[in-house]
Amino acid sequence: MPTPIILPELGAAPVSISVWFADVGDAVWQGERIVEVLIDGATFDVVAPATGRLAEKKAFPRDRVSAGQVLGIVEVIDHAVKHFESRK
Numbered sequence: 001m002p003t004p005i006i007l008p009e010l011g012a013a014p015v016s017i018s019v020w021f022a023d024v025g026d027a028v029w030q031g032e033r034i035v036e037v038l039i040d041g042a043t044f045d046v047v048a049p050a051t052g053r054l055a056e057k058k059a060f061p062r063d064r065v066s067a068g069q070v071l072g073i074v075e076v077i078d079h080a081v082k083h084f085e086s087r088k
Contacts, residue, residue, distance in 0.1 A: 001076045003050040005034060009067040013040045017063045017071070022054045028074055035059075035071055052076040 007015065018036040022028050033045035034054070055075035059065050 002055060003052070003074045003076055004070040005046060005049055005072040005074060007037065007046060007065050007067055007069050007071055010039050010044060015039045015065050017059050017061050017065060018043060019061060020057060024054050024057060026054050028052060028054050037065065046071060048074055050074050050076045
């Protein structure tokens, strides 16, 4: 199930992507920092909304982004499905 990584409200100042801490295909865990953004010379970490794999990046370093924008997609891996498929 795809789960969007959404930039939270950080105020009126311009926000840009600084660095991704994961590459597409990497495993990520809910609450783990996944992307760093710059706002007024300070950094803010956006965390993974779910445990799974980073399926897609929709914003890249130096891109200007705004609150509510989807930065990427985490593909949630259902452990029950994974367990079932491993038994085939």
